[in-house]
Amino acid sequence: MDIDRKIQQANEQLKKKGTRVVIYRRGNKLWLRGTLPPKPHINKNEDYSQYASLGRNAIASDKGILYAVTKAHLLTAQLLAGTFNWDEWIDLDKVAPTRIEARRVGDWCNEYEKDYWQKVKRTPEREVNWNKDHGLVFSKLPQDEQLTIEVLLEYIQTTEPDSRSRKRACDYCYKLAEFAGLEGREQIRS
Structure with missing residues (x-):
């Protein structure tokens, strides 16, 4: 089992x-x-x-x-x-300040992707979908900064309001924030 x-x-x-x-x-x-x-x-x-x-x-x-x-x-x-x-x-x-390295955006994106492929069967089609959805958003985030709601919101605000790219940014940033257990992620939905 x-x-x-x-x-x-x-x-x-x-x-x-x-x-x-x-x-x-x-x-x-x-x-x-x-x-x-x-x-x-x-x-x-x-x-x-x-x-x-x-x-x-x-x-x-x-x-x-x-x-x-x-x-x-x-x-x-x-x-x-x-x-x-x-x-x-x-x-x-x-939360410990001595462990900031483990909280960088790039580290969280990598961990999220590993978790995603443990839950979803990896096929060529799904890899293409990953790259044009999750991967596209995650690649535009500042990889070396600490993952915070503010960092995600800053990226979201660089996308055009009321556009497909804004919706994609909100969806996948929210999923990343939820995965990382970030407080205040409801701001992304609004």
Whole structure:
């Protein structure tokens, strides 16, 4: 049985037990996703759908799924008890200033592409589609800058308003921002 099917089964069991999160795979890593309180540095008052990091132990494997299930129960218990704290769940690889290299646009684009081809069968036609859609947008982004919403919005604003290129830029920048877990990505939709 493939790993995505095992994740789906684990999520069905979590749902039956009333957990508030599901296991989500990004590339070869597992995350938890659910409606959670705003992170401390985010200016929001309401809970909203977010990812919680499971750290380096959460590899997409049988053992990683067992680990993720345990953490899903723990997170749910913390939410119910009112003891949930983002300090235990934020992926420090993404937010620590000493790891800025891992947050560059080019690195995220490469990681996104690897993840994409793990989910989609690679055929010559699909490669052509990738190159004229995702690839076209990603190639125009500043590869050596840190990936932020501002960088994506700056690129989007260089495209002609109400055009096919603007729509393409918005669609694929949003997907990249979602993949990277960037806060404030809703701005791209507007």
